């Protein structure tokens with residue numbers, strides 16, 4: 001697949017854009033093109049070290065960069081600056097492709113180095129290797145013109161396939177690192193709050209704003225898990241009580257906290273996990289059905305008592321508490337439990353008065369003090385949700401690693417030097433969607 005803004009404008013018309021518009025165009029290419037299930041995404045950037053490059057680095061999980069240059073001194077200078085920028089930002093450089101390295105004389109076939117041999121000096125200086133060198137010849141020039149018209153010529157196809165083969169032999173492309181960062185330890189966010197406070201809705205909004213809802217579950221960067229999947233199996237007598245609304249599902253003992261801890265620990269280790277699916281109508285876990293959670297960058301774990309168990313609580317990198325008043329919560333819970341969970345009014349109200357309300361006061365509400373961010377009014381609080389989404393975007397871009405300080409410092413220097421800040425710094429996070437990463 002190929003996509004370019006050139007395909008969207010009238011042939012021959014100039015593109016007169018300021019930096020900001022270029023960045024918006026990039027956002028659209030990244031997030032609004034249907035890229036299907038591709039193995040490689042190759043982004044052809046302009047030369048240099050401008051906003052385009054920074055926007056890409058900050059918004060895409062990049063395996064590595066291929067530098068392309070001709071051997072002229074001016075081109076090599078620009079390439080060197082680019083290489084230094086990528087190194088500073090810990091983006092691995094896969095290697096360099098040298099174009100127009102020589103000219104082959106059509107009469108005597110002598111290979112003439114028109115522009116000298118400074119490319120070798122450059123690759124030595126920056127400690128990378130030359131992946132391919134291409135002579136300047138008529139058939140390549142002709143092929144490039146044909147490619148421009150979207151008809152790939154043989155020489156160009158050979159070029160791409162050979163280079164891709166070399167690159168996929170290269171360990172950088174097979175590594176789990178993205179933007180030079182170990183990619184698989186997710187940022188774990190706990191979302192607590194009373195029943196029907198809007199925890200799931202807040203998580204849903206976050207996922208929507210990050211463009212994750214439409215993304216295939218295997219490719220999601222952000223996933224959400226409910227604590228309700230970890231209700232323990234009940235004995236037959238407990239089920240009988242539950243059916244009369246006489247079982248306390250709001251007490252910590254109703255949960256399998258060991259399974260919660262083990263599952264979250266596996267998730268933090270970058271493993272794929274399978275979690276049970278809870279059936280509220282039968283007060284039990286669905287038989288022979290599990291939900292597979294694939295490794296992601298950010299994991300939201302929501303539930304009434306997610307901050308109650310100290311061993312679980314300490315696993316979270318960030319803790320949110322959805323604080324919605326009790327009347328609103330009860331008003332939401334009654335229709336929900338009747339419509340979605342198959343209960344009758346008496347049962348809902350008895351359970352609420354006997355168990356839900358007292359347990360909220362005893363076990364859930366006191367965990368508010370552990371929260372880093374309290375979200376009054378839940379999903380109605382657009383400002384809080386936007387701030388959290390912005391923070392998650394920054395995490396996705398700058399996740400801490402051994403080199404984090406170095407990387408952050410380099411990025412901030414570059415950003416300060418740049419006339420336009422990054423989209424996230426400007427608060428332009430409205431363009432939904434995070435680019436899917438190839439797991």
Ligand SMILES: Nc1ncnc2c1ncn2[C@@H]1O[C@H](COP(=O)(O)OP(=O)(O)O)[C@@H](O)[C@H]1O
Pocket residue numbers: 193194195196197198199200201202332333336377378379380
């Ligand atoms: N801001 C809101 N405005 C109106 N209804 C809401 C709002 N937030 C949640 N709800 C509704 O309230 C019910 C409970 O919300 P939910 O997000 O499932 O809460 P929780 O996950 O905390 O139990 C759902 O039916 C949901 O659609």
Ligand SMILES: Nc1ccn([C@@H]2O[C@H](COP(=O)(O)O)[C@@H](O)[C@H]2O)c(=O)n1
Pocket residue numbers: 194195196199228231242249250279280282283284303304356
């Ligand atoms: N069989 C069950 C299991 C749980 N509940 C109630 O669900 C509430 C937790 O889910 P929220 O989406 O509201 O956070 C909790 O208050 C339990 O009372 C239930 O009624 N039946």
